[in-house]
Amino acid sequence: MSEGLEPAYVLHGRDFRESSRIVELFAAGHGRVGVVARGARGPRSPWRSLLQPFRPLLASWGGRGELATLRRAEPAGAAPLLRGEALLAGLYANELLLRLTVRGDPHPGLFAAYHALLGALPDAGRRRWALRRFEAALLEELGWGLPLERTADGAPVVAEGRYRLEGGQRLVAVAPEAAGAVSGATLLALRGEEPPPGAHAGEARRLLQQALARHLGGRPLRSPELLGGRRGAPAGEAEA
The missing domain is CATH 1.20.1440.120 (Recombination protein O, C-terminal domain)
Known part of the structure; x- marks a missing residue:
């Protein structure tokens, strides 16, 4: 569990159920963390474009079990421009x-x-x-x-x-x-x-x-x- 916002990056994500995503984070203080981002695929979700690889984030999560629940995520800077x-x-x-x-x-x-x-x-x-x-x-x-x-x-x-x-x-x-x-x-x-x-x-x-x-x-x-x-x-x- 992350009590406060922690620097993190998205390593990988995949669709989960109708509107959510399972995301693998790499976090500064917790290492690799699997989270469920509920509603992240919804058209009005602020996470829809935020939870992308290489973009620096500040994130928090909680809950028990193998997968935590993502509670907050906000940008912590611009993603590097990676092509080719x-x-x-x-x-x-x-x-x-x-x-x-x-x-x-x-x-x-x-x-x-x-x-x-x-x-x-x-x-x-x-x-x-x-x-x-x-x-x-x-x-x-x-x-x-x-x-x-x-x-x-x-x-x-x-x-x-x-x-x-x-x-x-x-x-x-x-x-x-x-x-x-x-x-x-x-x-x-x-x-x-x-x-x-x-x-x-x-x-x-x-x-x-x-x-x-x-x-x-x-x-x-x-x-x-x-x-x-x-x-x-x-x-x-x-x-x-």
Whole structure:
């Protein structure tokens, strides 16, 4: 239950009964929350156009059971203008949150990372690295963070080194020509705000998506298909 208005975003919604909607919110203090927005499809409902993905909201809800009842929702700013690849990237982020988080598990750090991502998506120059930063934050917040500073034997990661991730969490130094290796520069860049140059950006994408795939249960994401991506394409492929 949310006693007062709380910052939130809509991740997904579907029609429910004759005039209502079931909406998945991602809230700053409560994490993912399922709510019933009663009458939201009515022609005079103020929620009809408000409960849309990517629009910042202030919301409150209450009640018992798996689905709460939405009590209030009001705008907390303008939604970012997302079209084409930017829209696909936003849908991809929403699907990751729906698939990998559980209801009622607060992640204020992840909420902040999602908010930052939405602000960056309209800028084509920032979009891809913003996605990488969000993916890394998602893994970290859910307890699956990548080892970016030290190898399994305690040696510090250096920009000139080559490394391989084994078993999802074990980082080992390897020879420069080793298959599946990633550069130390890529790993170190994932700790900061600035994207790595050149090929390192592609390495970061492959590394993060391999790590995410371990937690998706073998089921491909749907978002790459929604705007014309190949059926079954790896997560985020259409925007890379």
